[in-house]
Amino acid sequence: MKHLDEWESDLQSRYPKPTSNTDKLEVNGDRNCNGEPHKTREAFRDYDAEARSSVKDFYRLNHQFQTYDFVQQKRNQYLSLTQRRMGIWEAMEYLNTLVDDSDPDTDLSQIEHLLQTAESIRADGHPDWFVLTGLIHDLGKILCLMGEPQWAVVGDTFPVGCQYAKSIVYYDFFKQNPDWHHPVYSTERGIYRERIGLDQIIMSWGHDEYLYHVVKNHLPIEALYMIRYHSFYAAHRENEYRRFFNAKDEHYFPWVQRFNEYDLYSKSDQRPNVEELKPYYESLIQQYFPSTLAW
Numbered sequence: 610m611k612h613l614d615e616w617e618s619d620l621q622s623r624y625p626k627p628t629s630n631t632d633k634l635e636v637n638g639d640r641n642c643n644g645e646p647h648k649t650r651e652a653f654r655d656y657d658a659e660a661r662s663s664v665k666d667f668y669r670l671n672h673q674f675q676t677y678d679f680v681q682q683k684r685n686q687y688l689s690l691t692q693r694r695m696g697i698w699e700a701m702e703y704l705n706t707l708v709d710d711s712d713p714d715t716d717l718s719q720i721e722h723l724l725q726t727a728e729s730i731r732a733d734g735h736p737d738w739f740v741l742t743g744l745i746h747d748l749g750k751i752l753c754l755m756g757e758p759q760w761a762v763v764g765d766t767f768p769v770g771c772q773y774a775k776s777i778v779y780y781d782f783f784k785q786n787p788d789w790h791h792p793v794y795s796t797e798r799g800i801y802r803e804r805i806g807l808d809q810i811i812m813s814w815g816h817d818e819y820l821y822h823v824v825k826n827h828l829p830i831e832a833l834y835m836i837r838y839h840s841f842y843a844a845h846r847e848n849e850y851r852r853f854f855n856a857k858d859e860h861y862f863p864w865v866q867r868f869n870e871y872d873l874y875s876k877s878d879q880r881p882n883v884e885e886l887k888p889y890y891e892s893l894i895q896q897y898f899p900s901t902l903a904w
């Protein structure tokens with residue numbers, strides 16, 4: 610993919626906003642502050658064939674190389690959190706240094722996506738920890754700045770160590786994954802038992818799991834579910850892997866679905882004013898986080 614947003618455009622295409630809902634992006638009139646029309650639901654679906662084929666290539670790599678052993682190796686490498694120390698806002702600015710091929714005139718920066726997500730959660734009157742979750746949910750993408758390839762940072766996540774769900778996008782590419790032929794990992798339950806709890810499931814490596822470990826001592830459990838599973842589309846959109854849910858997961862997982870609405874559908878051409886919003890968000894960050902965290 611030329612840039613990380615292609616995966617997210619693809620998600621909007623796969624999961625267009627239901628037409629029965631009120632479209633929040635259209636309620637402020639027909640035009641944004643630049644005089645351009647607000648994005649319609651159709652516009653979210655409208656991306657070119659070139660993007661589609663590069664997303665396909667992306668999933669080919671992701672599905673081939675996200676083996677159980679690869680994930681364990683990345684967990685050992687990163688989950689001791691010894692890469693660096695940074696505050697939350699500092700991490701947002703660091704993520705924004707990600708130089709990719711996106712068009713700065715039309716594509717939102719990473720910081721703008723985070724602020725748009727947070728602002729739309731705030732506009733709906735949700736609790737401050739929910740707003741804060743919107744603000745930070747993609748900070749794990751700094752893995753790209755630590756040398757990780759895109760297929761090990763973004764993309765749908767899924768359990769490793771057991772059979773892949775057929776509804777996972779580009780399922781056939783899993784046939785190239787060595788685990789496809791593994792005597793245990795290829796079985797329905799794999800190394801897990803029923804109702805073992807999501808906490809015990811090893812997910813494919815990416816920005817969700819990494820950020821969860823960075824922030825897990827500082828946010829309510831609902832927020833941690835949202836952060837840890839927001840790319841687990843097979844579960845939160847396709848209802849797969851329910852056999853592994855325990856009572857706690859049944860209770861908290863709906864928060865992941867609630868969060869996904871904001872992650873996918875808050876994107877608009879109306880760019881947030883970063884400097885204007887910064888004081889509000891810095892004080893929100895201070896309520897929950899120490900000045901620096903281990904990453």
Ligand SMILES: [Fe+2]
Pocket residue numbers: 746747816839840
């Ligand atoms: Fe994300």
Ligand SMILES: [Fe+2]
Pocket residue numbers: 722746747872
């Ligand atoms: Fe996001």
